[in-house]
Amino acid sequence: MVQYLPKPHSCHFQWHITEKCNFKCTHCYLTEEYLKNELTTEECLRVVDNWIDYCKKLNITQNRNMTLTGGEPILRKDWWKILEYISEYKKKGLMDRFYVMTNGSTVTDEIIKRYLELGVNYMQISVEGTEKVNDEIRGKGNFKKAIEGAKIILKNGMPLSFSLTLTRKNLHEVEPLARVAASIGITGMGVGRIVPIGAGKQMQDLMLTAEETKEWYLEAERINQRLKNDGINFRVDYHCSDGLYNTIRPGANSPQTNHACSTPFDVFTMLPNGDVVPCRRLPIVMGNIKKDTFLEIYYAKNKMWELKNWDNQSDECKSCDSIKVCHGSGKCIAYGYFGTPYAPDPGCWHTFKGFSDKKYKKEMDEETITYFKRYIANLRSDLSPLDLKETKRKKRFIKINKLDKVKKSEIDYLMFDLEEQDLNEKTGEKIITFLKKLQDEKVDFTLGRPLPPCILNQEIIKELVKFKSFKNCFDCPNLFKLEGKRIILCDGRKGPDYKYLNNREQIWEFFEMMKDYDKPKLFNKCKDCDYRAKGQCFYIKNCALKPVEPLKRQFNLK
Numbered sequence: 055m056v057q058y059l060p061k062p063h064s065c066h067f068q069w070h071i072t073e074k075c076n077f078k079c080t081h082c083y084l085t086e087e088y089l090k091n092e093l094t095t096e097e098c099l100r101v102v103d104n105w106i107d108y109c110k111k112l113n114i115t116q117n118r119n120m121t122l123t124g125g126e127p128i129l130r131k132d133w134w135k136i137l138e139y140i141s142e143y144k145k146k147g148l149m150d151r152f153y154v155m156t157n158g159s160t161v162t163d164e165i166i167k168r169y170l171e172l173g174v175n176y177m178q179i180s181v182e183g184t185e186k187v188n189d190e191i192r193g194k195g196n197f198k199k200a201i202e203g204a205k206i207i208l209k210n211g212m213p214l215s216f217s218l219t220l221t222r223k224n225l226h227e228v229e230p231l232a233r234v235a236a237s238i239g240i241t242g243m244g245v246g247r248i249v250p251i252g253a254g255k256q257m258q259d260l261m262l263t264a265e266e267t268k269e270w271y272l273e274a275e276r277i278n279q280r281l282k283n284d285g286i287n288f289r290v291d292y293h294c295s296d297g298l299y300n301t302i303r304p305g306a307n308s309p310q311t312n313h314a315c316s317t318p319f320d321v322f323t324m325l326p327n328g329d330v331v332p333c334r335r336l337p338i339v340m341g342n343i344k345k346d347t348f349l350e351i352y353y354a355k356n357k358m359w360e361l362k363n364w365d366n367q368s369d370e371c372k373s374c375d376s377i378k379v380c381h382g383s384g385k386c387i388a389y390g391y392f393g394t395p396y397a398p399d400p401g402c403w404h405t406f407k408g409f410s411d412k413k414y415k416k417e418m419d420e421e422t423i424t425y426f427k428r429y430i431a432n433l434r435s436d437l438s439p440l441d442l443k444e445t446k447r448k449k450r451f452i453k454i455n456k457l458d459k460v461k462k463s464e465i466d467y468l469m470f471d472l473e474e475q476d477l478n479e480k481t482g483e484k485i486i487t488f489l490k491k492l493q494d495e496k497v498d499f500t501l502g503r504p505l506p507p508c509i510l511n512q513e514i515i516k517e518l519v520k521f522k523s524f525k526n527c528f529d530c531p532n533l534f535k536l537e538g539k540r541i542i543l544c545d546g547r548k549g550p551d552y553k554y555l556n557n558r559e560q561i562w563e564f565f566e567m568m569k570d571y572d573k574p575k576l577f578n579k580c581k582d583c584d585y586r587a588k589g590q591c592f593y594i595k596n597c598a599l600k601p602v603e604p605l606k607r608q609f610n611l612k
Contacts, residue, residue, distance in 0.1 A: 056112055056567075058559040059353065062320035064117030067105050069324050070334060071098070071122055071136070074129035077157050079182075079192045081219055081254040091327035093344075095132040099139050101324065101343055106148050108348035111567050116150065117320075123155035125326075128165070141172040151175045155217075158203025159196065166210040176213045178244075179204055183218070183227030184234060191224070201238065208239045216243040221260035225270065228290060229277045236281070236288040245274070246293025247401060249335040250390035258391070263408050267401035271299045295335070295384030298402060301376040315385050318361040322348060332361060335386035336395060347571055353564050354547075356419075359554040361385070361395060366418035370398045370405045394418070423553060454481055457488045468499050472506065482509040486517045493521070528562045545569075 072092060075082075093101065109118045120140065127133060143149050154169060158179040169177075182188045185197040192200075207214045216235050218228065232243055247267065250258040262270060274290050281288050292299050294315050317323075317332035318340075324330050328343040330351050340358055341351040352358060360366055364377075371377050382388075383399035391400040397414040398405045451471040452460055470485060482505065492499060501523040510518070527533055534543050541549030543565050555561050 056563065058557070058563045059555075061112050062114065062352075064119075064320050065105075065109055065112075065114050065322065066117070066119045066121070066316070066320060067322045067324070068121045068123065068334060069101070070124060070326055071127050071133075072125040072130045073326050075125040075157070076129070076159060077126070077193050077196060079180075079253075081191065081221070081248055081257055082252060092130075093326065093328050095135060097328070097344065098132070098136050101328075102136075102140055102143065104343065104347055105322070106143055107570075108352070110148070111349060118149045119151040119153065120149060121153040121155060126157055126160055127154065128156070128160045134168070137169075137172050137174075144173045153177065155180070156203070157192070157196070158200035158207075161203035161206045163206055163210060166207055166212055170210065170212060174212070176215075177207055178215050178217050179207075180217045180219070181231060181235075183224040184230050187224050187227050188231075201234070204235075204240065205238055214240055216240060218243060218245045219248050219254075220245050220262070220270070221248045221257060222262065222266075223260055225262070225266075228274070229280070232277065232281060232288050232290055233286065236286045241287055242289050242291060244291050244293050246295055247384065247387060249295070249384070249386045251335065251337060251386075255390065261391070261409075262401060264401050264403040264406040265408070267298065268302070268403045271296075271302055294333075295387055295399075297380040297383040298399060300379040301404065304376075304379045315381060315383070317385065318358045322351070332358070333386055336389055338389070338395070347568075349564075349567055349571075350547075353555070354549050356550050356554070359550055360419055363420060364424045365420040365422045366396050368396055368398050368414060370402075374404055376404055421553065454484060457484065468501055470505065472509070477506065477508045479509055479511055479514070482511065482514040485509070486514055489521050490517075527565060528558065533558070533565060534561050543568075 105120070108114075122137075122140075124130075130136070140149075140152060144152055152172075152174050153176045154174050155178045158181075179200050180192075181197065181200050182191040188197040188200070189195065204214060204216075216231070218224065218231065220228070228243075228245060235243060248254055248257060248261055250261065271292075274292070277290050281290075297315060315333075317336060321333060322330055323332065323334045324343060325334075329339045330341050330343055330346070330348075331337050331339055338357060338361075340355045346355075364372070364382075367377070367382055371382055380399075380402075383402060385395040387401065388397040388399050389395040391397075392412075392414050394414050394416050396418040397412075400406060400410055450460070451469045453471050453473070454476045472481065485505070489501075499522070501518075501521055505518070530544070532544050534541050534549070536542070536552055539551040539553070541552055541555060541561060543549060543561075545565075547565075547568060549555055549561065549564060555564060
């Protein structure tokens with residue numbers, strides 16, 4: 055159970071499992087480079103294990119959802135083996151919902167029936183307008199394939215929606231497509247503005263301006279009203295990059311109100327080679343699953359923390375009255391257009407008129423940090439700094455020449471601060487006398503730092519072991535060190551900068567969660583370790599401290 059680390063209360067894992075595709079869409083975000091480096095079958099199965107373990111360790115018990123897409127995902131030769139493996143976890147109640155995204159061309163009755171048997175909950179087909187416009191974007195004949203695929207999916211009882219990438223080219227196609235979709239039994243369609251990355255970068259001139267973006271949101275409302283007036287059960291909804299809509303209807307409680315971008319709060323997206331990004335449309339690589347776990351990517355990567363930090367937002371966003379309802383809107387669109395996710399959404403009419411040519415800093419890393427609790431539809435991610443006053447122990451660094459000045463009320467966790475002139479056995483004797491006095495006066499304290507060998511002898515050691523010292527990793531002063539700003543755990547694993555996990559409680563909890571992933575080679579370092587020899591190391595198995603041979607030889611410690 056996570057007590058100290060900020061944690062998501064849900065997790066959506068979108069997995070682009072292959073780059074293979076039988077379509078060549080003009081705005082596609084994918085790249086053929088990934089075809090050369092796809093994960094193997096065994097690596098894919100370990101990815102599923104790792105994601106399930108992430109949810110278990112963080113005690114995420116709801117909205118544990120996975121979406122498989124591509125490319126066209128079914129073109130992977132091991133597709134069914136991977137689905138069967140995922141299905142077993144779903145049957146055990148270790149995940150909640152399971153989605154498949156397709157272009158519709160590969161669908162058959164047998165495939166949909168198999169999906170239903172394996173527990174697939176929902177499917178989505180991408181369509182870019184009615185036949186003429188769709189086929190200009192997605193390829194000749196592909197509109198009919200999508201419609202026929204949709205009919206097969208619906209006939210077999212699988213829930214389905216359409217998805218459309220919005221540009222000036224298909225802006226007026228939304229309502230006609232909605233009516234076609236409704237005529238075959240579909241009840242909804244997500245519409246998202248184009249993100250100018252990948253092949254979509256070449257279509258940047260087809261993006262909606264800020265003024266056009268606002269007018270589109272109003273038109274979408276009118277479309278939904280016209281459909282309702284005609285007795286058609288269909289709704290046009292927005293994508294996750296459209297938090298700007300909330301500034302038109304702040305506080306509105308309707309299915310049309312968008313939940314805003316949930317990256318990097320409760321979403322992982324993985325590309326075919328194992329690269330993990332916050333979102334497929336925000337291709338900032340946070341790590342690679344071949345060497346990083348989902349836990350490491352969520353907690354140890356500075357880039358993830360930087361995206362969560364609202365002090366990294368542009369000045370325009372931080373000073374805007376609408377920031378609390380739009381949450382910066384489309385980070386992916388800002389990244390594609392301005393080259394940084396911290397710029398304002400280029401479709402923001404509160405900031406821009408027309409297309410902006412303003413330049414923004416590519417990297418942001420403010421020393422000040424602001425998190426707040428985010429409620430995203432039924433998803434929640436607690437990011438407020440934790441009040442740890444109740445759990446922090448009072449630590450006292452004591453100078454040897456100030457032993458007589460120590461107040462009993464200040465003592466909880468003793469750390470002796472030795473200077474060069476103190477490095478002799480007389481200091482050891484002074485410390486033993488001081489500790490005995492505290493003990494006689496019934497003061498409760500713990501020794502928090504191993505003493506250097508140069509102040510010890512056999513008699514001092516015999517007395518020293520009678521006093522309470524750290525008995526677990528939380529208390530161990532060697533739990534972590536700092537290299538510059540970066541946290542380095544005692545087993546060599548890297549954490550984020552100290553400002554992101556800035557107390558021992560959070561660092562210890564991260565360490566405890568990660569210990570299952572440590573490699574066996576670390577165990578070899580224990581046999582010559584001074585701390586183990588003195589009986590002062592609780593977490594022997596994963597300690598990576600360098601041995602102190604002279605002390606071991608000097609006192610013949612086993």
